[in-house]
Amino acid sequence: MKAVRARVTRGLPVGANVPTCDNSGAKVIELISVYGYKGVKNRKPAAGVGDIVRAAVKKGRPDMMKQMVYAIIVRQKREYRRASGIRVKFEDNAAVVLKDDKGNPKGTIFKGPIAKEATERWPAVAKVASIIL
Secondary structure, three states: OOOOOOEOOOOEEOOOEEEEOEOOOEEEEEEEEEOOOOOOOOOOOEEOOOOEEEEEEEEEOOOOOOOEEEEEEEEOOOOEEOOOOOEEOOOOOEEEEEOOOOOOEOOOOEOOOEOHHHHHHOHHHHHHOOOEO
């Protein structure tokens, strides 16, 4: 996992329901924990673009329901700043479900654009992405 050059504002707190944008079988996941988050006492951990999270599948195929999965946040509504100075925000939140914690995606097709920060950090996600923004 590489470092992200942008200053990504973490816009998705633990407990948020996030739709997935792949064909893994999960439709909506609930964030449970954020890997590598070091926060302040009594502050809820939050995830941003490019972060790996542990999540529970809330809606989807019956065999995927109630499963614990790893996921990567690939889009967020909350605005964040890139190193070049431009500010980026998407019209929705989205995540990609993973096979394992190494960053290999479970799905083979991603719908919609994927943030450049997520593809820089996770090369396996970049291979499957059709639109990188």
